[in-house]
Amino acid sequence: MSSQIDHLLNETRRFAPSAEFAANAVADASLYERAAADREGFWADQARELHWHTPFTTVLDWSNPPFAEWFADGELNVAYNCLDRHVEAGNGDRIALRWEGEPGDRRNVTYAELTDEVKRLSNVLLDLGVERGDRVAIYLPMIPEAIASMLAVARIGAVHSVVFGGFSADSLRARIDDAGAKLVITADGGWRKGKVSPLKPAVDQALADRNGSGIQETVEHVLVIKRGENDVEWTDDRDIWWHDVVPQASSDHEAEAFPAENPLFILYTSGTTGKPKGILHTSGGYLTQAAFTNRVVHDVHPETDVYWCTADIGWITGHTYVAYGPLANGATQLLFEGTPDTPHPGRWWELIQNHGVTIFYTAPTAIRSFMKIGRDVPQGFDLSSLRLLGSVGEPINPEAWVWYRDIIGGDRAPIVDTWWQTETGAIMISALPGVTETKPGSAQVPLPGISVDVVDDAGEHVGHGNGGLLVITEPWPSMLRGIWGDPERFVETYWKKFADKGYYFAGDGARLDDDGDVWLLGRVDDVMNVSGHRLSTAEIESALVGHEGVAEAAVVGASDETTGQAVVAFVIIKSRYMKKNGVDGLGDVLRRWVGEQIGPIARPRDVYIVGELPKTRSGKIMRRLLRDVAEGREVGDTTTLADTAVMSVISAQVK
Numbered sequence: 001m002s003s004q005i006d007h008l009l010n011e012t013r014r015f016a017p018s019a020e021f022a023a024n025a026v027a028d029a030s031l032y033e034r035a036a037a038d039r040e041g042f043w044a045d046q047a048r049e050l051h052w053h054t055p056f057t058t059v060l061d062w063s064n065p066p067f068a069e070w071f072a073d074g075e076l077n078v079a080y081n082c083l084d085r086h087v088e089a090g091n092g093d094r095i096a097l098r099w100e101g102e103p104g105d106r107r108n109v110t111y112a113e114l115t116d117e118v119k120r121l122s123n124v125l126l127d128l129g130v131e132r133g134d135r136v137a138i139y140l141p142m143i144p145e146a147i148a149s150m151l152a153v154a155r156i157g158a159v160h161s162v163v164f165g166g167f168s169a170d171s172l173r174a175r176i177d178d179a180g181a182k183l184v185i186t187a188d189g190g191w192r193k194g195k196v197s198p199l200k201p202a203v204d205q206a207l208a209d210r211n212g213s214g215i216q217e218t219v220e221h222v223l224v225i226k227r228g229e230n231d232v233e234w235t236d237d238r239d240i241w242w243h244d245v246v247p248q249a250s251s252d253h254e255a256e257a258f259p260a261e262n263p264l265f266i267l268y269t270s271g272t273t274g275k276p277k278g279i280l281h282t283s284g285g286y287l288t289q290a291a292f293t294n295r296v297v298h299d300v301h302p303e304t305d306v307y308w309c310t311a312d313i314g315w316i317t318g319h320t321y322v323a324y325g326p327l328a329n330g331a332t333q334l335l336f337e338g339t340p341d342t343p344h345p346g347r348w349w350e351l352i353q354n355h356g357v358t359i360f361y362t363a364p365t366a367i368r369s370f371m372k373i374g375r376d377v378p379q380g381f382d383l384s385s386l387r388l389l390g391s392v393g394e395p396i397n398p399e400a401w402v403w404y405r406d407i408i409g410g411d412r413a414p415i416v417d418t419w420w421q422t423e424t425g426a427i428m429i430s431a432l433p434g435v436t437e438t439k440p441g442s443a444q445v446p447l448p449g450i451s452v453d454v455v456d457d458a459g460e461h462v463g464h465g466n467g468g469l470l471v472i473t474e475p476w477p478s479m480l481r482g483i484w485g486d487p488e489r490f491v492e493t494y495w496k497k498f499a500d501k502g503y504y505f506a507g508d509g510a511r512l513d514d515d516g517d518v519w520l521l522g523r524v525d526d527v528m529n530v531s532g533h534r535l536s537t538a539e540i541e542s543a544l545v546g547h548e549g550v551a552e553a554a555v556v557g558a559s560d561e562t563t564g565q566a567v568v569a570f571v572i573i574k575s576r577y578m579k580k581n582g583v584d585g586l587g588d589v590l591r592r593w594v595g596e597q598i599g600p601i602a603r604p605r606d607v608y609i610v611g612e613l614p615k616t617r618s619g620k621i622m623r624r625l626l627r628d629v630a631e632g633r634e635v636g637d638t639t640t641l642a643d644t645a646v647m648s649v650i651s652a653q654v655k
């Protein structure tokens, strides 16, 4: 990490906002002053931008930390705020979703049409016995029905748990079981890389006979959208085609008001153990910060902009900046089903050109892979509509930042590098476009109303020019309200480390520069960040040892030019298995195995078969040393190992 820090220290380029951008920007510097003078009053003002069926009289209740309540005596309906409100204001004809499927099929969905669809679906969900507080799993491709599903669940006060369509049947099952979902909404399949990728079979498999598992089936129905037109198996009393029930349903549905702290969704994310955590978000505070940040950070002008966030709804970025933020603001957005390189490497740039995209929000991994392909691909398209670029999910290196600005942004569009997490619910650290002079590679400053610090192990501020751990020092509206079913883990994971200070521990290393701006340096725990997706080392290790041939496994995130980090596995093979099967091709077998167990994103880049793993005397695997090997560096200090010779053996085996 030290070479990375040195490199960042040398970054002195600065980009001041243009006068033209500043003149029309949603944000202005007075937001900081207002928030500094009265933080809670500032957030109350932002919350009042929403429609409250019952106005709140209290802002923050922090009497039982770390369990916060925001706007607790207010009542609202999240879907009403994202839909009906715009229709009632006369904007029903505005396009909410400019959807394009991977094969190039298109559909525009207006706010009036989306509202209508969500009302029908709400009635269907109620008919299927889904009640307030029930959980609904959503396992869908990026189609308008996915957004409608999230909103309909929210509209009736139920709780959605969206599972990324790239996750395996096993991962889906674990999430369905943990949440106790009553209904699953899925599709036959979706388009991915030029062909239909089936989804329904994974749901069938996840719900198949759990003989001896001891887990009770909670799912009563599976609602299936026809998208891929692939053949699917059918369970008559369980499965229902969307097209048999939704179009026929009544579009009369009045949005009921729910308390601000009514749970809105659970989203599973990787932690430091093998079991994903169900991050719980609630309604009023979440929607307040989602809408506010989308407005000021993405500079959304709903009447004129075409906004595009490339994230899948299976991730938090897709929740906050595809579903909730832009719709709460009444924006028009592009929704795209496919991948960046199908059917040609310029697909994204073609979409920007054809849809006149003005605001573009994506991940550094994508930018780096475009850099690798070369500038002539984007330069073959007209990208002059773009006026703001955003980055999210992992640190963006200054070279990628500058390339993004030059080649995609025409050296004109400002870049906002936005730091946040599934747990924070919405953006926390970012430049404000039109206000902040930007620095390539730095997320820079906490947003108005947000307080962060970089501290040492004892929780003391490190001072400008120093590195340490990133903490959030005050509660914020869209903060997670807990881990589903596990309040102890919530306290333990985020609040215990700096309990005496009451700080939230983010798990990220960071440095403050001489101006006090924040530079993110990556995770300090056993969480990896591969292409902006969070993966846990423990989760992949447990998948590996689930294979009959594997005795032990250690997984590390090694730095990778394109994906940020890559999964590298070191495995010890059972001698009996080795005698019987040999090791030829075993690396590939294990890579595939992990892909099947968790999902293709978790597939290791490299699998090394070794005789031993480096362990301390207390038996803890020293991943730091394995990372040295995986990154081709000289191995660091081995003196705390139980057997100091083991690393030279491993290095030789890897070579």
Ligand code: WTA
Pocket: 269, 315, 316, 317, 391, 392, 393, 394, 395, 396, 417, 418, 419, 420, 421, 422, 423, 443, 506, 507, 508, 520, 521, 522, 523, 529, 532, 533, 534
């Ligand atoms: C990392 C994604 C540097 C960080 C929204 C964090 C970032 C984790 C940035 C959360 C950024 C996210 N610069 N690192 N702009 N944005 N991260 O939960 O390590 O999928 O802890 O949320 O991504 O990942 P998650």
